[in-house]
Amino acid sequence: MQINRLFDIINYQIATYDKEISLAQKVNGEWTGYSSKELKSIVDNLSLAFLSAGILSGEKVAIISDNRPEWNFVDLALQQIGAISVPMYPTISAEDYKYIFEHAEVKMVFVGNEEIFEKAKIATAGTTIEILSFDSLESCNHWEAFMKSGETGNLADLERLKEQVKSDDLFTIIYTSGTTGRPKGVMLSHRNIIHNLLAVEDRLIIQKGTSKALSFLPLCHIYERTGSFCFMYMGISIYYAESMEKIGENLKEVQPHVFNTVPRLLEKVYDKIVSKGYELTGLKKSLFFWALNLGLKFEPNKSQGFWYDLQLNLANKIIFSKWREALGGNVQQINSGASALQPRLARVFWSAGIPVCEGYGLTETSPVVSASICNLEDIRIGFVGKLVKEVQVQIAEDGEILVKGPNVMLGYYKQPDMTAECIKNGWFHTGDIGELHDGGYLKITDRKKEMFKTSGGKYIAPQPMENKFKESTLIEQILVVGENKNYPAALIVPSFDGLRDYCRHKDIPYTKDAEMIQKPEIIEKYQREIDLLNKYFGKWEQVKRFILLPNPWGIESGELTPTMKLKRKVIHSKYANEIEGLYN
Template identity: 80%
Template sequence: MQISRLFDLINYQISTYDKDVSLARKIDGTWKTYSSRDLKKIADNLSLAFLKTGIQKNDKVAIISNNRPEWNFIDLALQQIGAISVPMYPTISSEDYNYIFHHAEVKKIFVGDEDIFHKAKEGSSDMEAQIISFDKIEGCDYWEDFMALGEDGDLSVLEAIKDTVKNGDMFTIIYTSGTTGRPKGVMLTHSNVISNLFAVEDRMIVPRGESKALSFLPLCHIYERTGSFCFIYMGISIYYAESMESIGENLKEIQPQIFNTVPRLLEKVYDKIVSKGYELTGVKKSLFFWALNLGLKYEPNKNQGFWYNFQLKLANKIIFSKWREALGGNVMQINSGASALQPRLARVFWSAGIPVCEGYGLTETSPVVSASISNLKEIRIGMVGKIVKEVEVKIASDGEIMVKGPNIMQGYYKQPELTAEVLEPDGWFHTGDIGELHEGNYLKITDRKKEMFKTSGGKYIAPQPMENKFKESSIIEQVLVVGENKNYPAALIIPSILGLQDWCRHKDIPYTTNAEMLQKPEILDKFQKEIDNLNKYFGKWEQVKRFKILPQQWTVETGELTPTMKLKRKVIHQKFAKEIESLYS
């Protein structure tokens, strides 16, 4: 069966796999599942309801919700009538909602819960747009009642309308969260994402028709959304995690073969594992750190000899097996993207039989440009995999990664001048990332072009590799390297409280409160030693001369991180301007 529009995936899954569980979500302690045929019936009824309420081709409809099957239902239903979805993060402000609602001219807004409903209501108070909720909320229309409007509709009319939807039609506008300024609306077509779906599928090793995926990254981000389309195509059952806090519990319960993640979450998993190691005593503690040190020396495609291999096999049996159990015991492939993964984490996880496959891409590229496959011979630590099929990459004279292919966006909605800044007439897209090609088609990211800065001495600083290195410290959770137009680099540091507590326990230092501990001379001395040790990996002009420890973690909710957990540099610079200035006074 030919797949030329994304909604064709529904019939493809029915004809190929006819899944009992296509999508699932836990409600009140029980998993509610939807089969392939349920997916078709619900999407058809919703499409007919949209038609009955006046939604036509190219009309815009917002979706603001955490991951749940209803998100997919609305997305697919809109596609079938040629309407355009405008997915949005539940975490952004009502002011941002207002801007996007107006800019996209949305006619309906679907929300997940009561908190989002109130923000969306405030954000749409100066316009006419019906709000419909996935949860039952007083004073808000309910999605099942809306769907009921289409239950007596004419399916032949729907089929005729589906035939008018073409491969090159726009199906979504995704407003990039961005690290600066107003969000831009990335216009993607069916063909953009379908081409990328097949490129991603080429990197998947899990069994088709019988595997399970746990989904927790936001569906409003193209990374998880394209991944979900790929899972539907491959007949992989998608289970939505209850929340970010329940991921560990859901992994053990679902025992998935695959899931997508971001490095920040893998860092947290690793820190939690190491923290538990510090809690051990005697022989158990010695064995734990013996295994961990073996993992830190691991090279996926290098034979390190009989003695190392023997020890690693033993470590896998007595230590790393417990790590795999914590992830459900069946994981064959973890896809990591959205930002750089620390090489030491990749080594440790691979050594433990937990395959973490890095990839690279942007919303504007649908998103995947390069990806790793879960194969020891093909993994290159520190790189983001091979360029995927049908995508071309070249490195510009200034080191910028340029991309061309069927996955490249149509442009930024209503912003032709911004489109012209990044999209060349011959189709080459400026990613804004700096990188290198190795062995012909292995890609390595070295920094963000816009994040690089010059010191007052005229030396260029690439902050991202430095920040990744500093985060290797067990007591550093987050870090921002600063110093533009200053005479030396400095850093704002968010401490790892778990790591700090472990270190204090190891040194027999009584731990009181976070605020008090971060003022103690021996703690400050420990941070200085960590910075001094890690500075050795950089040139003299790059080394961090001074730092400031901040007590409060940077989060999506407090505004310092994007929803994919990247640093919002401009926001942090503005928010902590006094602290940064104090590093140079």
């Protein structure tokens, strides 16, 4: 059957796969699933409940919750009546909620838990906006009670409304987290997302109808949301992780075949593995680092000879098999997006039989522009895959990536001037700098607005530098600075786990994090790390001075976006004195 609107996926899944578990979550310690038919019944009743509550086609309803099946229920139910979902990050402030509620003219809000409810109450004070909750809360209407109000509705009326929804209709407004200023409302149509999910279907090597996915990236972000529609279309059961802290435990329980992630989480997985390697002793420790070093030399599409292959096969049996077990034992594909993946991580994971595939895109492109082909012949480490079908890319004179295709957004909500500024002659200006290589392979080199010039007139691209420096097991986060200065410098948040391992190895007594980074021998160690990694860059790019910071940057503290990108202006402002000190 034809998929013209996203909610058509429900009937398609029933007709093609009729899943016993379409969506699942853990409730009271047990995994609880919803079948394809249960999904349809709940979504239809919710659509009728929205109609009963007076929600009309084109009106906006906000969803603020961690990932759970109820998120999908509300999203799909709104689509069926032509209403518009406005997903929001649970982690942002009440002030941000208030701005989006007002700007989007939201009529109703669904919240996940008590904490979000309290923020939503503040944001809706003095308005007629109704709040409903997914958790059972004393002072808030529950979603199931709301759904029951639709049970007496007329399904024939609903079918007539569904017929009126067209492929090019707006289905969601996603307010981008943004690294600067107020968020912009990206308007996406059913067609935008349908094109994208069909375009990436052939990049997924997992079995349709029988595979499982673990979902933990926020559904309010377009990356996981389009991914979830794609999984549903392919008949892949989606299991929602309990929390970021329980991903490791949930991987072992669910044993997924696929999941989407961001490089930051893969970096943490890798650092944890290496940290455990340092705890080993004797032959076990020697074998661990022998295997790791083999992995760091891995080239997926290049033969390295019989001896290397023989060693790698052995390493896979005695060392890397344990890595695969830690991910559940069944992982066939990991999709990495939202920021650049360190090439060494891609090498090591591929060598360990854990395919990590990079992709590239933006909220404005629904999101996928390019995605890796998941096999050893076609994967290109350091690239973000090949362009997906019907998407065109052009590289502007200044290196900016321009995109054209059915995945490009309708525009920014209530901001026609800003829309006209970034979509010119049908080409969306991404703000990213990149290169397009033979065969349609795309490489991202930096973010246009993040490049800066030193006082000597040399351009610095900070992202590739930061990505390289994070290869050190002692560096958790780093920001390269130096605009209009005579040399680059860096703010460094140490990997305190890595630092503890180093101190244990060198018999250096460890006290408090803030104290350790003041010790001369620790500063000297970091200087050696910087000197080692500086060799990969031109003399004008090399970091001349740095400062170690005691507190990690986070979403709640304001230095990171919800997708864990650096908010450079915020960090510059917050650490203005420290940055100035690097040049005195």
